[in-house]
Amino acid sequence: MTHAVRSHGFTALGPLHEAFARLTGWPAVITSLLLGAFSSVAFAPFHFSAVLVISFTCLIWMLDGARGHRKWGKAVFLRTWAFGAGFFLISMHWTAAPFLVEPEKHAIFLWMPLILLPGGMALIWGAFGAMAGAFWSSSPSRIFIFGLFFALAEYVRGHLFGGFPWNLPGTTWIPGGALSQTASIGGVYWLTLVTVFIMSAPAALVDTRESRQLAVRIAPVFAAVILLALGWTWGAQRIAQPSAQSDQFxxxxxxxxxxxxxxxxxxxxxxxxxxxxxxxxxxxxxxxxxxxxxxxxxxxxxxxxxxxxxxxxxxxxxxxxxxxxxxxxxxxxxxxxxxxxxxxxxxxxxxxxxxxxxxxLVPFGELPATRIIPFGEALSGILPGAIQRMASDGFRxxxxxxxxxxxxxxxxxxxxxxxxx
CATH class of the missing domain: 3.60.110.10 (Carbon-nitrogen hydrolase)
Structure with a gap:
């Protein structure tokens, strides 16, 4: 089922915006899931950062359409949750490896790393996506809103229950490269906020407003280009500074x-x-x-x-x-x-x-489950081998x-x- 969406802005992008904004029901959820999975190649070992431009832009256009639903809160939540579930499933597939060391004992629990973990972590993205939806508008301001709430979601993910800050958007930049140096200004969550804004800025080129003020729609993209140029220039100069270790073996x-x-x-x-x-x-x-x-x-x-x-x-x-x-x-x-x-x-x-x-410490690996969540002792009892021992005892x-x-x-x-x- 679709609903009417009129797109205004750059003519070439209008049909794409309408196509994503009109999606509803299962097609919208599945598309969000695939976009999230696609995002995983923006991180190590590939670092194809540009794919975030595609995935974030398409997600924002889908949220444009969700805000037109009668039950917009549910629609926004499901889209951002599915996006997160697809992303975490692919980018954290390696968490299933310990359960395959002794598959005859632990393969039955593969649903934990393949369903529970990605689905559970995606709840954070879904919740903050719904919060962003409450402040949504058709103007370019939605790019700032999206970036802010996405960065807040990542901060919570990095700290809740011991935190699991794997593949934060700020880490899409090649480690040690010029753009990664800007993390030294305010940390990885600051860089995540800037990165999400940069990658989602093209979504502002099209919206549902009838206004023909293209200069307003271009503003986020212009700001993103300026941020990229400044970040790269500053980072390159920082790298060029002599290292205190340059003469040591x-x-x-x-x-x-x-x-x-x-x-x-x-x-x-x-x-x-x-x-x-x-x-x-x-x-x-x-x-x-x-x-x-x-x-x-x-x-x-x-x-x-x-x-x-x-x-x-x-x-x-x-x-x-x-x-x-x-x-x-x-x-x-x-x-x-x-x-x-x-x-x-x-x-x-x-x-x-x-x-x-x-x-x-690594949750469930070094940080005991008993210190993280209720019923942690019972949960640690079904984890594989060495992980089970660490989840029950752990490090200080x-x-x-x-x-x-x-x-x-x-x-x-x-x-x-x-x-x-």
Whole structure:
């Protein structure tokens, strides 16, 4: 079923606007679902950012039509919810992988990552879409309204129940590129707000008003172009600034042991492999060795033999390593932390040079389910293997972001895995 929509603005875009705005019922929901799924290629590993222009523009045109419905609140909610469900289903398909490690035990729960997760997270987009609908108009102001409420929805998604800020629109830009640098001004949610506005600005070129003031319709696109130009210019200049690390030699090391085999193999063979790599590197004072998160399947800082061996091979260099550590809190009680440590050749005698504990933990993976939602203990019991253990026990979060200071290493803010989101 369709309803009448008259589009005004750029003649070439008028028929497209009418086609999307007239959609109702299941065709509207399915189209929104497909547009959301299409949006996922705007993010890693593809970074085809321009597809967001198409998906956001078409969604806004569908919301133009939804506002003409008698039950416009429901229509707006369903469109934005379906858009989110399609996006989260494709962009987070990898969350189903742990359930396929032992499919005979856990495949029955595939509905959780493939239906519950995308459908549940899309509820946030649907709710904020409905709020945006309450302020909707036919004028270009709807672009600002859409951008504001979309960014608010992403902020909530990034914090609710521990937060899951995967593929925020602000991360569509190639990491380290000029446009990504603007996140340093106000953070990723600021960049998300700007990105959504830029990508949805073309939707203002057509609307349902009979006014022929094309200059007003062009204004958001003009503003988007200015923002892109300023952002790229500022970011390029920022990248061009000399780096404090430009004269230092940094060695990235990994044992090459798959994560799912690391705990079965044990710490000794993996440590021996790291020491072998250290022994083949001739280093000078100021050189930096970098090991990944959870490099060794042991608590490095509490393993005297490992610390002694690592210190002997380090020599004048410093090591930045990811490790699990614990603090004894009572009889047979320990609090575990996912940590980053800086150590030198004297670590066995003087301890770490610097230490940072991860403070933004992965929900249901590092942050226990019992601390996130009601009935979390029952939910953690049906999760696969290692995820089940972590969801029930988990790590303790650190106190918060911290600047790491160490001799011969420029000051830096540590971000461990998920915190980079």
């Amino acid at each position: 940094v060695v990235l090391m990994d044992s090459g042991v798959p994560q799912n085999e690391k705990w079965e193999i044990g710490p000794d063979p993996i440590l021996i492999e790291y020491l072998r790599m250290l022994s083949t590197q001739e280093g000078e004072a100021g050189d930096i060795i970098l090991w990944p998160e959870g490099a060794l399947p042991t608590t490095l800082l509490q393993d005297a033999n490992a610390l002694d061996a690592v210190g002997a091979y380090l020599g004048p260099r410093e090591l930045i390593a990811g490790t699990t550590r614990y603090e004894i809190t009572g009889k047979n009680m320990r609090d575990y932390y996912n940590s980053l440590t800086v150590i030198d050749e004297n670590a066995i005698r003087s301890g770490p040079v610097a230490l940072y504990d991860k403070h933004r 979060p650190g106190p918060g972001p911290a600047v790491i200071y160490a001799d011969d290493i420029p000051p830096f803010v540590a971000m461990i895995c998920y915190e980079g989101l």
